[in-house]
Amino acid sequence: MPLDLVTNVLIAGVLTGLVYGLMALGLSVIFGVVRVVNFAHGEMMTIAMYAAVLLFAQWQLDPFLAILPVAAVFFVLGYLLQVWMINPFITRPEYSQFMLLVAVAIIMVNALLMVFGPSARNVQVEYQLESFALGPILFDKARVYSGAAAVAVSALLFAFFKFSRSGKAIRACADNYLGAKVVGLDVKHLYGLTFGLGSACVAVAGCLMVLLVDVTPLLGPGYTLLAFVIVIVGGLGSMGGALLGGVLIGVSEAMAGLFITPSAKSMVSFALLILVLLFRPQGLLGRRT
Amino acid sequence: MKRRQFNQALAAAGIAAGLAPFGIVRAQSQKLKVGVLLPRSGVQALIGQSCQKGADLAPAVIRQVLGVDIELMNADTESNADTARTRAERLIQEGAHVLVGAFDSGHTAAIAQVAEQRGIPHIINVAAAPQITEQGYKFVFRNFPTAIDLTRNGLALMGEIFRTTNTVPRSAVFMHVNDTFGQAMAKGVGAMLPHLDFLPFKVLDTIAYDPAAKDLTVEVSKAKATNADFLMLVCRLNDAIILRREMAKQRWNPMGIISPGSPGLYEEQYTKALGPLAEYAICNTVWFNPKSEMTKTVGAAFRQQNPKDMLDFHGTNVGYTFDAIMIAADAFRRARTTDPKALADAIRQTDIPVSRRMSLGGPIRFNPKGQVEGNLSAAIQNLKGRPTVTLPAEYAEAKVVFPSPGYKKT
Numbered sequence: 268m269p270l271d272l273v274t275n276v277l278i279a280g281v282l283t284g285l286v287y288g289l290m291a292l293g294l295s296v297i298f299g300v301v302r303v304v305n306f307a308h309g310e311m312m313t314i315a316m317y318a319a320v321l322l323f324a325q326w327q328l329d330p331f332l333a334i335l336p337v338a339a340v341f342f343v344l345g346y347l348l349q350v351w352m353i354n355p356f357i358t359r360p361e362y363s364q365f366m367l368l369v370a371v372a373i374i375m376v377n378a379l380l381m382v383f384g385p386s387a388r389n390v391q392v393e394y395q396l397e398s399f400a401l402g403p404i405l406f407d408k409a410r411v412y413s414g415a416a417a418v419a420v421s422a423l424l425f426a427f428f429k430f431s432r433s434g435k436a437i438r439a440c441a442d443n444y445l446g447a448k449v450v451g452l453d454v455k456h457l458y459g460l461t462f463g464l465g466s467a468c469v470a471v472a473g474c475l476m477v478l479l480v481d482v483t484p485l486l487g488p489g490y491t492l493l494a495f496v497i498v499i500v501g502g503l504g505s506m507g508g509a510l511l512g513g514v515l516i517g518v519s520e521a522m523a524g525l526f527i528t529p530s531a532k533s534m535v536s537f538a539l540l541i542l543v544l545l546f547r548p549q550g551l552l553g554r555r556t
Numbered sequence: 557m558k559r560r561q562f563n564q565a566l567a568a569a570g571i572a573a574g575l576a577p578f579g580i581v582r583a584q585s586q587k588l589k590v591g592v593l594l595p596r597s598g599v600q601a602l603i604g605q606s607c608q609k610g611a612d613l614a615p616a617v618i619r620q621v622l623g624v625d626i627e628l629m630n631a632d633t634e635s636n637a638d639t640a641r642t643r644a645e646r647l648i649q650e651g652a653h654v655l656v657g658a659f660d661s662g663h664t665a666a667i668a669q670v671a672e673q674r675g676i677p678h679i680i681n682v683a684a685a686p687q688i689t690e691q692g693y694k695f696v697f698r699n700f701p702t703a704i705d706l707t708r709n710g711l712a713l714m715g716e717i718f719r720t721t722n723t724v725p726r727s728a729v730f731m732h733v734n735d736t737f738g739q740a741m742a743k744g745v746g747a748m749l750p751h752l753d754f755l756p757f758k759v760l761d762t763i764a765y766d767p768a769a770k771d772l773t774v775e776v777s778k779a780k781a782t783n784a785d786f787l788m789l790v791c792r793l794n795d796a797i798i799l800r801r802e803m804a805k806q807r808w809n810p811m812g813i814i815s816p817g818s819p820g821l822y823e824e825q826y827t828k829a830l831g832p833l834a835e836y837a838i839c840n841t842v843w844f845n846p847k848s849e850m851t852k853t854v855g856a857a858f859r860q861q862n863p864k865d866m867l868d869f870h871g872t873n874v875g876y877t878f879d880a881i882m883i884a885a886d887a888f889r890r891a892r893t894t895d896p897k898a899l900a901d902a903i904r905q906t907d908i909p910v911s912r913r914m915s916l917g918g919p920i921r922f923n924p925k926g927q928v929e930g931n932l933s934a935a936i937q938n939l940k941g942r943p944t945v946t947l948p949a950e951y952a953e954a955k956v957v958f959p960s961p962g963y964k965k966t
Contacts (some may be wrong), residue, residue, distance in 0.1 A: 387794050407805050528764065
């Protein structure tokens with residue numbers, strides 16, 4: 268197998284994996300704090316992708332510039348969704364949380380089908396078909412920019428949780444729910460803030476993803492599943508784990524396509540998931556409970 | 557009502573009731589209900605909608621040409637074989653006399669099974685998997701080449717392209733969708749190619765990929781790494797667009813893309829989505845006969861119903877779907893009944909001349925397996941944003957361009 272071919276595929280896998288990681292980061296943040304698994308995660312990303320497509324079609328707004336308005340809107344919607352709809356379910360059994368978010372996901376898919384129809388849509392930015400060349404190694408421009416943006420947004424999120432007062436308060440909630448209430452933290456607001464941040468995260472991932480794949484309403488469930496695989500591999504609730512899981516899945520999919528057969532991409536991701544569940548159930552960077 | 561009038565009415569009703577079992581007063585069904593099954597949503601939605609255009613104009617054209625009334629019962633298979641099966645069941649329950657469809661070989665096989673079990677004629681518009689008409693079915697008919705015929709025709713045209721352009725490509729990489737159709741085509745290519753000494757090239761690698769793939773980076777990287785002279789491609793529409801974009805990103809400019817017979821490359825959406833990148837792709841596929849009388853009639857109806865669309869982009873889908881409904885209507889005209897067995901017998905006796913069919917080929921006649929032989933292919937090349945017939949010479953609208961002007965040896 269020629270080395271430049273392996274390198275090209277490896278680079279593409281890492282860059283795509285970084286965007287996957289950002290998508291899964293949103294899921295991980297929400298679960299890590301609110302302890303609710305967002306089963307509508309992929310569908311939310313699909314909506315963000317459509318938002319980016321619409322902004323581009325209407326005002327030729329580059330998806331990288333669309334990140335700000337789309338993430339802001341998703342932050343507000345995520346906050347409201349948590350405060351109004353999900354909060355009453357926090358203390359209810361897990362199956363009722365599951366049903367609630369699955370119902371939200373189904374509504375989202377069908378609403379998208381009604382509004383946009385089944386056909387694939389995409390954005391056609393100038394650099395869409397361009398690549399940087401380093402000898403025989405090619406770096407797809409859209410992938411490079413998307414990967415870099417995913418790393419930047421992840422770093423911002425890390426910094427927020429590490430250094431800001433709100434971030435520290437959210438971490439306190441995640442560590443000790445009762446203790447956070449005792450010291451007077453507004454847990455309901457902080458949960459809303461967390462869900463908003465997770466939603467904003469997935470919105471950014473959607474704006475980046477639309478540069479890599481065409482969007483259809485039925486894309487959501489597949490990405491929800493992918494996000495689950497990534498956070499379980501990386502460690503549910505671990506932010507670093509989500510990014511690492513994303514890259515691992517991106518690379519393993521690419522390598523499976525190269526060395527086995529393209530149809531084996533998902534098979535290898537799931538094989539990896541089974542191995543992690545068997546030998547390190549808390550995930551690669553997760554903490555044992 | 558007076559007593560005399562009441563008695564007369566009662567007597568008339570009695571006579572009618574008495575004669576009814578002999579079929580004397582029972583009105584013969586005047587309309588043929590045609591259940592049309594197509595993938596109008598899901599991954600094959602655009603092609604399914606294109607076929608639907610052919611179905612939509614059929615009732616009016618057929619009434620004008622044959623004097624037969626048809627009622628369409630449309631059903632969406634949602635690009636899913638299970639849905640295709642349940643929709644076929646429902647159409648039969650709702651009174652469809654004939655089923656037409658369903659573009660995809662996998663979906664069509666599922667519908668054919670239902671039609672055979674329920675004894676309702678199924679006329680296939682588009683589907684190439686050979687096994688569909690190899691099962692001894694009595695109610696399944698196909699006016700579309702099998703993958704073997706399609707491949708044979710496609711490869712013969714490939715040889716003609718090389719002869720016409722005086723080019724001798726030495727190698728190809730073969731990429732195909734990994735679905736029922738793609739696998740049937742791959743099997744056909746694999747079986748035939750080694751025996752065709754007029755084709756000078758060697759297939760360096762065969763790469764199968766998921767027709768619903770969102771990303772084809774790895775597949776295109778592998779294909780590019782073979783250093784093949786040209787890409788032989790069996791594709792659908794969405795994957796063809798993703799693949800061509802990926803080729804541009806990876807700066808892979810082979811001599812050209814030639815399909816031995818598949819949809820995708822000549823579709824309107826392919827040209828719309830890719831613009832100049834869509835140019836010069838060649839597809840050796842079934843096409844419509846530009847010289848047939850029926851094409852002129854259907855073309856006029858098409859332009860009236862779809863003023864914004866060009867027939868060139870829909871001709872194959874429209875032509876084969878229209879022809880399938882035409883076969884049903886013609887059988888109904890001769891059978892004079894909607895009885896499924898009589899309709900199936902009439903379909904078996906079909907003999908539609910070239911002037912009355914829109915698709916390219918000889919007269920429509922079914923062999924004992926329910927398959928029409930003699931459907932032809934043409935080399936269709938995207939030139940100036942339009943799918944153009946370049947071969948066979950008698951139908952050609954322009955000269956074939958090969959290698960593509962952007963060709964660069966990798």
